Amino acid sequence: MPAQEKDLAADVALAARKWQKKRGALIMVLHEIQGRLGYVPREIALELSKQMNVPLARIYEVLTFYNFFELEPPAKYVISGCMGTACYLKGTPQILQEFGRLLGIEVGQTTPDGKFSLTTVRCVGCCGQAPVILVNGEVKSKVSPKDVPHILAECTD
Amino acid sequence: MTKLQKDELETIAERRRAKRTDWITVGMGSCGLAAGADAVFRALQDGARERGLELDIRKTGCVGACHAEPLVEVDVQGAPRTLYGHVKPEWVDLILDSHVTLKRVVQRLAVPEIAEQRRTCNDHPQPEANRQFKIVTRNCGLVDPEDLEDYIAFGGYQALRRCLFELSPEEVVEEVESSGLRGRGGAGFSTGLKWRLTREAAGREKFIVCNGDEGDPGAYMDRSVLEGDPFSVIEGMTIAAYAIGANEGYLYIRAEYPLAVARIEAAIRSAKLAGLLGRNILGTDFSLNLEVRLGAGAFVCGEETALIASIEGKRGTPRPRPPYPSVSGLWGGPTCINNVETLANIPPILSNGAQWFRSIGTERSPGTKVFALTGKVRRPGLVEIPMGTPLRVVVEEIGGGALPGRTIKAVQTGGPSGGVIPAALLDTPVTYEDLAELGSMMGSGGMIVMDDEDSIVDITRFYLGFCVEESCGKCAPCRIGGRQMLTILERLAEGRGRPEDLDQLRQISKTMKAASLCGLGKSAPNPVLSTLRFFPEEYQRAISASRSNA
Numbered sequence: 001m002p003a004q005e006k007d008l009a010a011d012v013a014l015a016a017r018k019w020q021k022k023r024g025a026l027i028m029v030l031h032e033i034q035g036r037l038g039y040v041p042r043e044i045a046l047e048l049s050k051q052m053n054v055p056l057a058r059i060y061e062v063l064t065f066y067n068f069f070e071l072e073p074p075a076k077y078v079i080s081g082c083m084g085t086a087c088y089l090k091g092t093p094q095i096l097q098e099f100g101r102l103l104g105i106e107v108g109q110t111t112p113d114g115k116f117s118l119t120t121v122r123c124v125g126c127c128g129q130a131p132v133i134l135v136n137g138e139v140k141s142k143v144s145p146k147d148v149p150h151i152l153a154e155c156t157d
Numbered sequence: 158m159t160k161l162q163k164d165e166l167e168t169i170a171e172r173r174r175a176k177r178t179d180w181i182t183v184g185m186g187s188c189g190l191a192a193g194a195d196a197v198f199r200a201l202q203d204g205a206r207e208r209g210l211e212l213d214i215r216k217t218g219c220v221g222a223c224h225a226e227p228l229v230e231v232d233v234q235g236a237p238r239t240l241y242g243h244v245k246p247e248w249v250d251l252i253l254d255s256h257v258t259l260k261r262v263v264q265r266l267a268v269p270e271i272a273e274q275r276r277t278c279n280d281h282p283q284p285e286a287n288r289q290f291k292i293v294t295r296n297c298g299l300v301d302p303e304d305l306e307d308y309i310a311f312g313g314y315q316a317l318r319r320c321l322f323e324l325s326p327e328e329v330v331e332e333v334e335s336s337g338l339r340g341r342g343g344a345g346f347s348t349g350l351k352w353r354l355t356r357e358a359a360g361r362e363k364f365i366v367c368n369g370d371e372g373d374p375g376a377y378m379d380r381s382v383l384e385g386d387p388f389s390v391i392e393g394m395t396i397a398a399y400a401i402g403a404n405e406g407y408l409y410i411r412a413e414y415p416l417a418v419a420r421i422e423a424a425i426r427s428a429k430l431a432g433l434l435g436r437n438i439l440g441t442d443f444s445l446n447l448e449v450r451l452g453a454g455a456f457v458c459g460e461e462t463a464l465i466a467s468i469e470g471k472r473g474t475p476r477p478r479p480p481y482p483s484v485s486g487l488w489g490g491p492t493c494i495n496n497v498e499t500l501a502n503i504p505p506i507l508s509n510g511a512q513w514f515r516s517i518g519t520e521r522s523p524g525t526k527v528f529a530l531t532g533k534v535r536r537p538g539l540v541e542i543p544m545g546t547p548l549r550v551v552v553e554e555i556g557g558g559a560l561p562g563r564t565i566k567a568v569q570t571g572g573p574s575g576g577v578i579p580a581a582l583l584d585t586p587v588t589y590e591d592l593a594e595l596g597s598m599m600g601s602g603g604m605i606v607m608d609d610e611d612s613i614v615d616i617t618r619f620y621l622g623f624c625v626e627e628s629c630g631k632c633a634p635c636r637i638g639g640r641q642m643l644t645i646l647e648r649l650a651e652g653r654g655r656p657e658d659l660d661q662l663r664q665i666s667k668t669m670k671a672a673s674l675c676g677l678g679k680s681a682p683n684p685v686l687s688t689l690r691f692f693p694e695e696y697q698r699a700i701s702a703s704r705s706n707a
Contacts, residue, residue, distance in 0.1 A: 024471075066473070068454035085531070086532050088619055
């Protein structure tokens with residue numbers, strides 16, 4: 001087995017072992033994997049199916065039901081516009097449009113170089129700071145479309 | 158910390174209260190952090206160190222005044238306790254030099270109007286008319302959410318002690334029943350009755366579940382309580398478990414709330430170390446194990462049976478009731494599911510008694526309700542008011558009214574399951590009954606203010622779009638009806654409405670309400686029906702616009 005795959009198996013084993021004595025642990029194991037890798041790759045799902053003795057279909061049934069789980073690797077910078085009601089009223093659509101215009105992508109897409117992706121997120125509960133944008137999970141408050149170039153400029157290595 | 162025994166709570170409380178002199182707190186809930194509280198906190202620590210000041214600088218949760226974050230409160234001997242708002246790191250030197258060293262309050266940075274709104278049940282037995290009164294958020298913004306001893310110093314765990322040593326489980330259920338507390342997750346079912354049904358159900362293994370899957374967009378009451386006062390939720394759950402006879406419990410919390418999850422997990426660990434969770438709580442033979450389970454972005458999981466499926470590690474689809482979870486829930490065992498806010502009400506009720514709780518609010522809706530006041534209002538934030546307070550007080554007096562130059566058009570309560578209340582009806586008192594009469598609902602507590610800039614048809618489309626996306630697809634009325642209504646609303650929002658559209662909306666709404674499997678589908682038409690009722694002219698405009706274009 002190549003080294004990388006061995007790591008993978010070990011990672012899964014670790015997550016699975018931590019939860020094996022708990023009932024209904026599948027979702028928590030998937031959270032743990034996504035927390036580490038940013039998404040749940042197919043090879044991992046296969047490995048998990050073996051180690052937890054859960055049919056692959058059951059794993060995908062769960063993965064595809066819940067919005068939170070990702071099946072593709074995330075872009076380096078994931079920009080999410082909050083679509084809670086307060087943020088929506090205060091202009092998230094216009095902000096997303098500006099991001100889309102500058103990046104040349106639409107919501108749900110990733111730039112060809114894999115650097116940026118543009119998504120929406122359900123209410124993050126910072127309605128008092130509306131509208132908010134998340135950059136890799138970090139909340140930027142009271143954003144306006146004219147802040148967009150600045151936010152993008154901050155996304156450098 | 159070693160395992161606590163019955164009489165050690167007082168010792169800890171006294172010791173900690175004696176230590177609480179010369180302190181500064183920084184509001185570090187999600188909203189505070191988003192506004193830059195972290196930098197302020199670090200600047201305060203550095204500044205105090207440079208000056209050699211002996212200060213207790215602590216993190217707290219959300220005070221509720223989200224519009225004025227970051228908030229810093231200072232209490233040092235020789236100067237009045239003062240709350241500062243909109244604090245920037247560069248102001249920290251001034252606050253430390255003037256307030257802490259020279260004992261001179263920096264008046265121009267102070268926000269006394271926010272401090273005045275913090276009347277809590279810890280300090281006052283009764284609310285004042287038309288003002289906030291905090292039972293659920295009594296400790297939020299005051300207590301250090303990561304410090305169990307601090308919670309105890311604010312009167313924490315006195316209620317659990319009373320239950321374990323003075324009341325039988327049956328008497329606890331009776332007390333909650335006679336308090337009249339109703340579920341704060343939205344539907345308003347009697348909490349005491351829910352406990353009784355679970356207590357009396359046959360089953361070897363029973364469960365207590367805290368519903369922290371706060372999915373309504375525009376609502377963050379539960380997040381603030383979980384972040385700002387996690388021990389009150391845990392104490393409430395412990396009392397509930399004792400009353401219903403459960404030894405195992407779960408907190409189901411949205412994965413979108415990482416800070417709330419971290420604070421609850423830390424709180425569970427410290428409670429366990431102190432013997433307030435785990436085996437033999439406070440030296441009695443009552444044991445309770447609590448664990449966190451994460452939601453994964455599915456609104457429908459706020460529905461009880463879907464939530465149970467999700468905790469069991471499955472797709473979160475609802476199932477028909479009965480059997481109700483109180484009879485057959487998690488892994489078939491009797492399960493009591495209470496919302497975060499409901500549980501945070503429990504310790505004050507058991508400390509102060511059912512009669513006290515009944516004296517606040519209205520006859521049929523006792524107590525208070527927390528609202529996340531957001532949208533087009535000057536001072537958005539977390540507001541806790543006695544039930545029966547008119548909406549107008551919340552929006553205009555506490556929230557500061559419309560933004561400059563605008564007028565308020567409507568207030569939405571109950572999120573995607575609720576309705577839109579026109580400005581003309583703002584004198585409606587906030588109770589379960591009065592809101593339901595207007596075709597809205599209490600809901601979990603989102604209160605979104607809309608002004609003359611906002612299109613009612615567009616907002617309705619927004620809410621319905623949310624429900625369509627979140628429909629699990631199991632039952633046809635919700636899956637198909639929602640999609641059809643959305644098509645019509647999209648047409649209307651773009652000014653391409655047809656004359657027959659409004660009747661169709663009403664027809665589909667009726668079917669969805671009658672035939673959907675769970676609360677999501679049953680309530681998804683509410684925003685449509687209430688806006689049709691109160692804003693027919695906006696719909697008519699959407700139709701006549703298309704006619705004049707033709």
